[in-house]
Amino acid sequence: MDPRPPKFDVRHLDLWYGQTQALKDVSFSIDPNTITALIGPSGCGKSTFLRVLDRMNDLIEGVRVEGSVLYDGEDIFGDRDVIELRKRVGMVFQKPNPFPMSIWDNIAYGPRVHGVKDKKALSDLVERSLVQAALFDEVKDRLHKPALGLSGGQQQRLCIARVLAVEPDVLLMDEPTSALDPISTAKIETLLDELKRRYTIVIVTHNMQQAGRVSDRTGFFLHGELVEYAPTRDIFFNPRDERTENYISGRFG
Amino acid sequence: MTNRVQLMDEMNRLHHDILLMGTKVEENLRKALQALRAEDIELAAEIKADDEIVNALQLKIEDQVAILIATQAPVARDLRELVTVFKVTDNLERAGDHAVHLAKIVKKVAGEPAFRQASHLERMAEIGSEMVRGAVQSYLNRDAEEARRVAALDDGIDREHKALVQETLAFMKGHPDDVERASRLIKVSGFLERLGDHMTNVCEAVVFMVEGRHVELND
Numbered sequence: 001m002d003p004r005p006p007k008f009d010v011r012h013l014d015l016w017y018g019q020t021q022a023l024k025d026v027s028f029s030i031d032p033n034t035i036t037a038l039i040g041p042s043g044c045g046k047s048t049f050l051r052v053l054d055r056m057n058d059l060i061e062g063v064r065v066e067g068s069v070l071y072d073g074e075d076i077f078g079d080r081d082v083i084e085l086r087k088r089v090g091m092v093f094q095k096p097n098p099f100p101m102s103i104w105d106n107i108a109y110g111p112r113v114h115g116v117k118d119k120k121a122l123s124d125l126v127e128r129s130l131v132q133a134a135l136f137d138e139v140k141d142r143l144h145k146p147a148l149g150l151s152g153g154q155q156q157r158l159c160i161a162r163v164l165a166v167e168p169d170v171l172l173m174d175e176p177t178s179a180l181d182p183i184s185t186a187k188i189e190t191l192l193d194e195l196k197r198r199y200t201i202v203i204v205t206h207n208m209q210q211a212g213r214v215s216d217r218t219g220f221f222l223h224g225e226l227v228e229y230a231p232t233r234d235i236f237f238n239p240r241d242e243r244t245e246n247y248i249s250g251r252f253g
Numbered sequence: 254m255t256n257r258v259q260l261m262d263e264m265n266r267l268h269h270d271i272l273l274m275g276t277k278v279e280e281n282l283r284k285a286l287q288a289l290r291a292e293d294i295e296l297a298a299e300i301k302a303d304d305e306i307v308n309a310l311q312l313k314i315e316d317q318v319a320i321l322i323a324t325q326a327p328v329a330r331d332l333r334e335l336v337t338v339f340k341v342t343d344n345l346e347r348a349g350d351h352a353v354h355l356a357k358i359v360k361k362v363a364g365e366p367a368f369r370q371a372s373h374l375e376r377m378a379e380i381g382s383e384m385v386r387g388a389v390q391s392y393l394n395r396d397a398e399e400a401r402r403v404a405a406l407d408d409g410i411d412r413e414h415k416a417l418v419q420e421t422l423a424f425m426k427g428h429p430d431d432v433e434r435a436s437r438l439i440k441v442s443g444f445l446e447r448l449g450d451h452m453t454n455v456c457e458a459v460v461f462m463v464e465g466r467h468v469e470l471n472d
Binding site (some may be wrong): 082208209212237238239244245248249250251 | 257260326327328329330331332333465466
């Protein structure tokens with residue numbers, strides 16, 4: 001057991017899109033410097049849950065939330081700066097989405113928005129972020145070339161570097177490798193293992209084997225409920241709930 | 254509910270082969286017992302040939318399991334069932350070898366005086382057969398209770414083994430000329446005692462497969 005307090009402590013979380021309840025009484029906690037995989041069929045609430053953690057759902061009309069989510073002991077729905085929250089809790093999406101600008105500018109974009117002006121400081125940040133995202137060696141000779149010229153796998157690592165550049169604390173990833181080939185996927189998975197030393201990572205994935213490979217704990221969502229949340233090896237070798245068993249072994253049809 | 258048709262089909266085929274392997278081992282044990290009773294040396298030779306079938310089945314089954322793990326990426330209960338196959342086949346193969354050992358001794362203990370103690374071997378082989386059948390059935394039926402019942406039969410084999418050893422040692426004292434022949438009884442009794450242990454291993458693996466936890470069924 002990690003003696004440190006949890007990074008996120010979710011208590012009785014309910015979420016509605018209008019009349020439709022998308023999350024039902026979800027309670028669990030996420031330890032710092034761990035990778036948590038969220039799995040479940042489409043529409044089960046796992047991506048909705050992920051978006052709760054950086055309050056991205058605020059942008060959707062008609063969303064209503066009850067319960068609490070403590071981030072480092074503070075309620076994320078309390079009186080706090082949402083921009084600051086999103087800086088601390090970064091998100092990587094399913095499809096790589098580099099800005100139509102150079103590699104360097106892509107990475108420097110976030111820090112600039114947050115007020116970093118010094119060219120040297122920006123350059124250091126760009127390099128450090130690219131190194132951390134295991135991309136630097138591949139792009140160091142073309143930092144000022146368009147990011148859209150990179151391969152899909154490189155673009156996704158660029159997006160990870162872009163998130164790292166604003167020096168977050170948590171990385172949220174929504175199916176970050178579903179658009180990538182196995183080699184790029186393996187690179188990102190290796191990277192995740194490195195990154196968890198510095199960050200807390202929550203990843204939504206439809207790839208069961210990926211959840212098995214990369215995560216410390218896995219949560220299985222179904223119809224908005226967190227059915228089971230346990231160490232990943234228990235989920236994949238000896239799940240407690242019949243519904244988890246059926247889902248991970250491909251028996252839902 | 255199920256849409257892993259391919260995996261299910263393959264596992265059914267696998268179960269068929271495991272049943273075949275178990276039946277062959279049980280059959281060999283019964284034949285060995287019969288050979289021992291009748292001092293039938295020809296039957297004993299047949300068992301050796303049949304054991305080759307058992308060995309070939311083990312390899313076939315284990316290859317099939319490895320391919321299923323590689324291609325179907327089974328998890329949870331499916332994975333536990335497949336991992337358990339290795340324990341089942343490995344221990345069945347060893348049990349098959351012990352049937353051969355029993356058959357081999359027929360030639361060496363045949364003759365006068367007849368060993369009264371051989372009746373212990375017979376009972377051990379009978380219980381052993383029941384354990385082989387029961388252990389394989391408990392695997393195929395995913396039945397942890399049956400596995401526990403079968404493992405408990407091992408006590409009977411152990412009792413017979415102890416009795417045989419004691420009686421044979423006593424016999425040796427009064428028959429110094431038959432010590433070598435009699436000592437073979439003790440040796441083969443040891444093999445049958447181990448057969449019981451192998452089937453207990455299978456039963457423990459079945460409990461693990463069904464319940465997901467390791468248990469020690471006979472201390």
